[in-house]
Each structure stands twice: as C-alpha cells, then as structure tokens.
Amino acid sequence: MTLLLAIETATPRCSVAVGHEGGLLASFSVDRDRRHVEALAPAVAEISRAAGVVLGDLDGVAVDVGPGLFTGMRVGIATAQALGVALGIGLHPVRSLDVLAHPFRHAGCPVASVVDARRGEVFRSLHQAGAEVVPPGCSTPSALAAELAELGRCLAVGDGAERHRALLATVGGVEVVAAMPSAESALELALAAVAAGAAALDPGQVQALYLRAPDARANFAVLAGGRG
C-alpha cells in the first residue's frame, strides 16, 4: 500500500486528501479565497488527525504543480517539498488541468479543462476518455472558443470556463461546468501513476508549471518592505 497525502492549491480553493490504493481515508477543503499560506498547514494537521494517520507514516506527497494561481501553487509546492524533506519521502506532481478533468473522464465527450489565468487569459487542455488530446497551454478565451467550436458536443470545466461562460455559451454544443480541481482527484491520479510504475521525485526536483513568463516589471512601490 502507498499512503499518500495530496495537496491541491492551484486555484482559490485549498484542499487536502489522504488515502491509498484501498481508497480515500479523508479529505478536507477550505474556501478562503487564496489565503493558502494561512489555510494549508492547519488543513494538513487537521486531515492527519481526521484520517488517523501520523505524517511519519506517509509514503509520499502528491501535489498540484499548476498551471493556476501562482501564489497558491507556490504555497502548495513549498509545503509538499518541505514535508518531503522533513519526512524523507518523495513527491508525486500532478497537473491542475488533469486533476480538473479527472472526475469527467466518463463523460462520453471531449472535456476541456479551463483554469482562470487572470489578465483575460485561461490555462487549458483537452481530454477525451481520460486521455490528454491537447496539452496544457495559455490561451485567450476567444481562441479557446474557436477550438471548442470544432468539437461538437463537449464539456468546458473549471473556473476559467465559468468566468467566460457568456462567451463559451455562444459556441454550439459546449456545456460549461463550474468545478475546481480537488485533492481527491489529485490523490487518485498520483496513485494511478504509482500503479503505472511512475517513480516519486526528490522534493528538490519538483517544479511549478507556470505556462507564462513572469510579469517582469520592477515594482518600486512594493519595495517599501523590500531589499536588504
């Protein structure tokens, strides 16, 4: 049995789950709009109590590495890395768009995972029967709408689809589903990867999937608390 903790913080929601091949032991989610650094550590403490698991018993940590909310991703990844370092266990990175699409793998039609990327853009990928057919990328909502128009009947799931619901609704056949990636799905994907023979990564090897270059403007205003 592989006992995993899963951490999901790539969107405004923060969720954690604990389980193994035998099933989910506990899950917990906090909607505190992006206050991940406040919510996550208490959530990890809480879920280990709820699942009756001591952190030292974990075999690994699954973590959503994005794409998504940069600050949330960083809190989740830093937490997973530190748990990995402290407990001497490996990490199982999963991607937000795969996690988001996972519950819809039996939908019987193409599923577009769409995460709100802010600044008028979305992160999206396309899945069919649980398999990725278009890899994660950063796109404008209108380019996404054009992509979906090719598909006929399909689902567009996630907070990005929700935000651009009005635009996507103009495309025939698209059904918008409000959904957030969940730690339960992250856990299931990581366990499936382990079963398929994927090796755990050293905590220092896990990288965030940003899919967008940093906004490279030196911000002197925020330096009020800055250098030195």
Added chain:
Amino acid sequence: MSATPRLLLGIETSCDETAAAVVEDGRRTLSSVVSSQVELHAEFGGVVPEIAGRAHLARIVPVVRAALAEAGVERPARQLAAVAATTGPGLVGALLVGVASAKALALAWELPFVGVNHLEGHLYASLLEDPTFEPPMVVLLVSGGHTLLVHVAAPGRYRLLGRTIDDAAGEAYDKVARMLGLGYPGGPPLDRLAAIGDPGIVRFPRGLADEPGCDLSFSGLKTSVLRWVRAHPEAAVADVAAAFQEAVVDVLALKLRRAAALVHAPAVCLAGGVAANSALRARVAADAEADGRRCFLPSRAMCTDNAAMVAAAGWWRWRADGATPLDAPADPNLRLRFEAEPVGAAR
C-alpha cells in the same frame, strides 16, 4: 534523554535572498546559507516580485538542506527547538515560500513554528557576530526598504526613536545610482566612485537635519541631485556621487548620534544593506569613539539579508511568546512591535 534543544532553524525569503540558517541559543551561528538572486533582478533595475517568488521556490529545498547539513543537524526533530521564518515585511509572493516551508517542516518534525519580523532579525545581527556585544544599544537600520533608529533595551524590547518620513536611504542610493548610470544594485558602485570624487563640488540638502528629533528624509535629496545633474551635465560623476554620499552619511550619522544621546545608549550599531557603505561605517565608528560609545559594524554578509538573524530573532521571540499559530499569514506590511510611541520624533 538529551537536554532541551537549543538550536533553531531560520528561513528568510522576504525579498531577493533565499536563505536558511541554524543558530544556537540565538547567539552562535552554526550555518548560514544564502542564495542571492541579485543577478536575476539586475537587468530590471530593481526586484521583480514574480521573478523573486519563482526563484525562492526553485532554491528553497537545496538551501534548507545545506543549512541543516553544514550545521551537522542529522535528526532535526530531536536537535531543533523550533523552525522560524520571516512572515513580513516583504514581497508577499516571496514571503509565502519561506513561511509555507517553515510551517510544513515544523509540522512534520512536530516542532513549534515561529513567525519573525524581518526588521527584528536585522536588530540581532550584531549579537550574532560579537558574543561580547549586548543591549542596551541604538541600532541604525538602513536598507533599500527601511531606515529606522531603534533603541534595543533588551532582546524583544524595542523603542522607535526615528524613521524616514519618505524614501529609505538605500532606495535613494539605488535611484541616484540609476540616474548616474551606475546600474543596479547602486550602493556598491556609488560608494566606490564617491571615494575618489570631490564632495565639495556642491552641497546637497541634508533632509530634516535642522529639525529636532531623529526622523529622516531622503526624497528631497534625490530630487535635488536630479535637478543639479541636469543643470550641470559636465560635472564628473564621481564628484556628484561624493557630494550625494556625504549628504546621506552626514544626516544618518547626525541622527544616530542624537538618538544615542537621547536614550544615553552605551553602544550603537549599524544594520541592513546600507551598513556595508564604507563612508557610513567610517563616520559612525569615529563619532562613537569621540562620544565614548561602543560601536559595532556588521560584516558585509551580516548587513545583507540572511537567515541567521531570523533564527536569532526567532529564538528570542519563541522564548518570549511561544509558538506562532500555523494559520499565521505572510504580511507584506508587518509592523515591528515597539514598546512606546516614537521619542523625539519630528512629526
């Protein structure tokens, strides 16, 4: 059973240095690892928050591992007393990498987490480098983000004596250096040029020097340098640098001297990035000697951000207040807790 652990792991990610350190008793540095991002930000002329956040995340694991290894900490859960991290002030996207890491390490090792104010860390820098140096003392904390005069009566007991009412001294350095085409960070090249220039070429204003109290101001100085350089394009850059630096050092040294006299402090010390400035160090040391005060000048490594000072501050904070709750935020505007209102302030 072993004795009560006296080691503390500190983590610092408030700006552009990813750092971790292990300190014993809040006084003895066993390891201090700093991964500087200065080169990543240089081309932008300042710290880019998103680049800093990404770099902290990419570097935090090797930095923490190196700090533990260099200190010989093999069983952290037994050897450490707590894990501390800077919770503010700083860039929020940078702070949260260190805060999330420290909380998770503390959780996994079943140790207390201790949130530390970055400025409090700077106040302890001198105590880490000189085992004979003790409060009470007046600290002039000068960096790119801060300019403060603080009376440290004892560990954890601070009184604010003065602060800048506008720009930080280091910010003035960076902006004037950019004006003079010296690149970023501007302090070191400006300091080197000033050493060979003639400060007598022009007398720039000493902000609030003639006002009572210990507050400072640098925005007027920056503006007048800009105006003067535009009016005198032929002036040698080294001379302008020297005149600017003399104005900064004059007013910093004056206010430090006044603050120390105000509280009858037997000792003064410098802290923060600008404390590496050679002219400021020379002046403060000479003033202290003339006034019969002890003076401590931190090493260059201790002037800039590091985690040893965070671990030291964390040690005293933990002994005074115990653990910080795991739901503590990263606060970009975190204020230092002072014992009383500013004394003798100009406002």
